[in-house]
Amino acid sequence: xxxxxxxxxxxxxxxxxxxxxxxxxxxxxxxxxxxxxxxxxxxxxxxxxxxxxxxxxxxxxxxxxxxxxxxxxxxxxxxxxxxxxxxxxxxxxxxxxxxxxxxxxxxxxxxxxxxxxxxxxxxxxxxxxxxxxxxxxxxxxxxxxxxxxxxxxxxxxxxxxxxxxxxxxxxxxxxxxxxxxxxxxxxxxxxxxxxxxxxxxxxxxxxxxxxxxxxxxxxxxxxxxxxxxxxxxxxxxxxxxxxxxxxxxxxxxxxxxxxxxxxxxxxxxxxxxxxxxxxxxxxxxxxxxxxxxxxxxxxxxxxxxxxxxxxxxxxxxxxxxxxxxxxxxxxxxxxxxx
Amino acid sequence: xxxxxxxxxxxxxxxxxxxxxxxxxxxxxxxxxxxxxxxxxxxxxxxxxxxxxxxxxxxxxxxxxxxxxxxxxxxxxxxxxxxxxxxxxxxxxxxxxxxxxxxxxxxxxxxxxxxxxxxxxxxxxxxxxxxxxxxxxxxxxxxxxxxxxxxxxxxxxxxxxxxxxxxxxxxxxxxxxxxxxxxxxxxxxxxxxxxxxxxxxxxxxxxxxxxxxxxxxxxxxxxxxxxxxxxxxxxxxxxxxxxxxxxxxxxxxxxxxxxxxxxxxxxxxxxxxxxxxxxxxxxxxxxxxxxxxxxxxxxxxxxxxxxxxxxxxxxxxxxxxxxxxxxxxxxxxxxxxx
DNA sequence: TTTCAGGTGATCAACGTTGTAATTCAGAAC
DNA sequence: GTTCTGAATTACAACGTTGATCACCTGAAA
Numbered sequence: 053x054x055x056x057x058x059x060x061x062x063x064x065x066x067x068x069x070x071x072x073x074x075x076x077x078x079x080x081x082x083x084x085x086x087x088x089x090x091x092x093x094x095x096x097x098x099x100x101x102x103x104x105x106x107x108x109x110x111x112x113x114x115x116x117x118x119x120x121x122x123x124x125x126x127x128x129x130x131x132x133x134x135x136x137x138x139x140x141x142x143x144x145x146x147x148x149x150x151x152x153x154x155x156x157x158x159x160x161x162x163x164x165x166x167x168x169x170x171x172x173x174x175x176x177x178x179x180x181x182x183x184x185x186x187x188x189x190x191x192x193x194x195x196x197x198x199x200x201x202x203x204x205x206x207x208x209x210x211x212x213x214x215x216x217x218x219x220x221x222x223x224x225x226x227x228x229x230x231x232x233x234x235x236x237x238x239x240x241x242x243x244x245x246x247x248x249x250x251x252x253x254x255x256x257x258x259x260x261x262x263x264x265x266x267x268x269x270x271x272x273x274x275x276x277x278x279x280x281x282x283x284x285x286x287x288x289x290x291x292x293x294x295x296x297x298x299x300x301x302x303x304x305x306x307x308x309x310x311x312x313x314x315x316x317x318x319x320x321x322x323x324x325x326x327x328x329x330x331x332x333x334x335x336x337x338x339x340x341x342x343x344x345x346x347x348x349x350x351x352x353x354x355x356x357x358x359x360x361x362x363x364x365x366x367x368x369x370x371x372x373x374x375x376x377x378x379x380x381x382x383x384x385x386x387x388x389x390x
Numbered sequence: 391x392x393x394x395x396x397x398x399x400x401x402x403x404x405x406x407x408x409x410x411x412x413x414x415x416x417x418x419x420x421x422x423x424x425x426x427x428x429x430x431x432x433x434x435x436x437x438x439x440x441x442x443x444x445x446x447x448x449x450x451x452x453x454x455x456x457x458x459x460x461x462x463x464x465x466x467x468x469x470x471x472x473x474x475x476x477x478x479x480x481x482x483x484x485x486x487x488x489x490x491x492x493x494x495x496x497x498x499x500x501x502x503x504x505x506x507x508x509x510x511x512x513x514x515x516x517x518x519x520x521x522x523x524x525x526x527x528x529x530x531x532x533x534x535x536x537x538x539x540x541x542x543x544x545x546x547x548x549x550x551x552x553x554x555x556x557x558x559x560x561x562x563x564x565x566x567x568x569x570x571x572x573x574x575x576x577x578x579x580x581x582x583x584x585x586x587x588x589x590x591x592x593x594x595x596x597x598x599x600x601x602x603x604x605x606x607x608x609x610x611x612x613x614x615x616x617x618x619x620x621x622x623x624x625x626x627x628x629x630x631x632x633x634x635x636x637x638x639x640x641x642x643x644x645x646x647x648x649x650x651x652x653x654x655x656x657x658x659x660x661x662x663x664x665x666x667x668x669x670x671x672x673x674x675x676x677x678x679x680x681x682x683x684x685x686x687x688x689x690x691x692x693x694x695x696x697x698x699x700x701x702x703x704x705x706x707x708x709x710x711x712x713x714x715x716x717x718x719x720x721x722x723x724x725x726x727x728x
Numbered sequence: 729t730t731t732c733a734g735g736t737g738a739t740c741a742a743c744g745t746t747g748t749a750a751t752t753c754a755g756a757a758c
Numbered sequence: 759g760t761t762c763t764g765a766a767t768t769a770c771a772a773c774g775t776t777g778a779t780c781a782c783c784t785g786a787a788a
Contacts, residue, residue: 104744128466442774
């Protein structure tokens with residue numbers, strides 16, 4: 053079937069180790085020998101057996117990439133970027149989906165797939181501080197998301213609080229007074245929902261506007277459906293808001309849907325700002341003004357950090373915080389007040 | 391570090407082969423021995439080294455899943471389903487992205503990743519009949535998409551022609567006369583664009599309506615952006631259509647965007663039907679009427695077919711054609727003509 | 729008591745690769 | 759011509775697992 057070092061060696065008339073040396077660019081091979089071997093490799097279409105190499109080397113050349121839901125555009129787009137970044141580092145990506153619960157995420161860490169990978173890029177939603185031991189036991193890991201475990205793990209985090217504060221300030225500066233927040237999870241002390249709400253709260257406070265729980269819509273997970281449902285709840289509580297800060301873009305699109313259902317036009321009646329800058333935000337109606345949390349660099353930073361960690365397990369934990377920026381499109385309309 | 395059969399054997403006071411027998415449920419192991427071994431396995435948290443097992447067995451337990459673009463919702467959702475289906479078959483999925491060209495897709499077939507997988511589920515867009523030899527050389531493969539290679543390969547195909555014809559007939563029956571087709575690729579003889587246009591054409595012909603090239607918008611690839619651009623082209627050619635059949639949902643959403651840009655309301659002025667039934671179709675505005683090509687079963691059928699092919703390379707090629715249906719939502723409004 | 733069958737367990741050789749170390753070889757220096 | 763040096767090549771032993779084979783032991787039948 054597939055040819056091996058031995059087959060090539062026999063054809064080239066050298067020992068199989070010499071073939072191995074050629075394959076691995078060992079410098080002390082005579083040119084004449086090298087070309088003989090290369091010709092044989094060519095003729096037999098030899099490709100190294102990666103399982104054997106992995107066994108010998110103790111490395112597989114694969115990394116895991118685990119996210120809560122691949123069907124969420126943000127994660128799908130991130131997966132595509134991680135696969136590309138990994139390819140540049142000669143790594144292959146094994147994409148995994150975690151069941152959305154603490155147990156489900158712990159399972160990712162102990163999955164048999166951990167034995168197939170040299171490391172893991174992981175965006176947990178439910179893990180807590182007490183899970184650090186298990187994280188550390190899972191081998192090289194780079195965490196995505198928020199700075200849950202400062203100083204103890206490699207992480208690529210979003211500036212959730214600052215970015216959310218910035219988005220809310222933008223709505224305030226453009227004259228909005230009643231700004232709804234969609235996507236909160238009041239029962240959870242950490243995580244994106246918490247930090248994005250915190251940024252929203254800070255902006256309100258700085259502007260001297262009272263935080264009003266009636267304007268806060270809870271939503272988990274963060275699908276369109278949940279955004280629409282959450283928006284409906286808020287609308288059901290009384291006077292509609294004049295703006296919405298949604299904690300991610302899919303929520304924002306769901307919220308827009310719910311607003312349109314009751315005849316509120318975006319941005320004429322209600323402005324909307326999202327978070328993530330998924331591709332779709334450019335083509336939604338209206339085109340979505342949103343926070344870009346440094347997307348283009350997240351995948352590359354994560355892969356680089358993981359490669360470094362794999363090479364040197366003792367390296368001091370590294371925290372990357374890519375810059376965010378607001379992408380202004382058409383879902384916000386300035387208000388003037390008399 | 392990680393413990394091996396030998397470590398467990400030493401602790402349990404048996405030979406390492408006995409441990410292997412326990413792990414592999416070899417029947418002739420005394421209960422007493424078995425429990426001793428299991429206790430040792432437990433204590434050392436032994437997990438088999440999958441690389442070593444792969445090397446020995448000649449199988450990796452991984453399958454490849456290759457699609458043109460993971461960031462397209464249809465493929466992202468499909469990937470999630472394939473990963474789940476594979477898990478049920480005790481298989482791990484290695485997700486890959488093909489560069490959108492014939493060369494890029496051939497590269498998938500000869501990639502070093504083929505050496506890491508037992509088989510491949512592949513949705514090519516650009517391969518041709520003459521590439522069959524390379525497909526066959528790539529080991530067990532199940533093709534997704536259209537019936538390009540009838541009888542020679544395992545395939546899970548969509549009923550592209552029939553479903554497109556059905557969608558177009560639906561628009562005709564609801565009183566539409568000028569139906570645009572968005573997503574054609576007139577330069578390519580096969581593939582989804584070709585077959586979906588063919589279905590559209592058949593429906594028109596059966597209804598005695600002339601096929602009008604001015605109503606056909608070309609688009610590659612099938613992103614929102616392309617749908618919007620293609621729609622604008624068609625609109626620029628003269629009288630607007632009263633309906634649009636878009637060859638997939640993202641194109642449909644882009645087309646809706648372009649229609650709204652010029653003040654045409656969907657569905658009041660123009661009806662729109664899509665293809666794929668991606669999640670987003672439920673939450674777009676308006677909610678999208680679309681063809682569901684049998685999504686729920688495609689992933690499972692593909693994984694099952696691949697598992698079968700891996701187990702028996704000589705099996706006769708199998709063609710699955712899941713049923714499609716039209717999901718009626720809110721993007722179509724019946725027209726009455728005086 | 730002996731024989732035999734079959735349950736139980738151990739020995740050994742792969743699978744295909746790479747690191748270590750030993751060996752051969754060619755050319756230069758004496 | 760001998761010796762030395764470093765380049766070029768090879769032998770061998772892992773890596774951790776499973777299949778084939780062999781050896782042992784126990785209990786039942788003769």
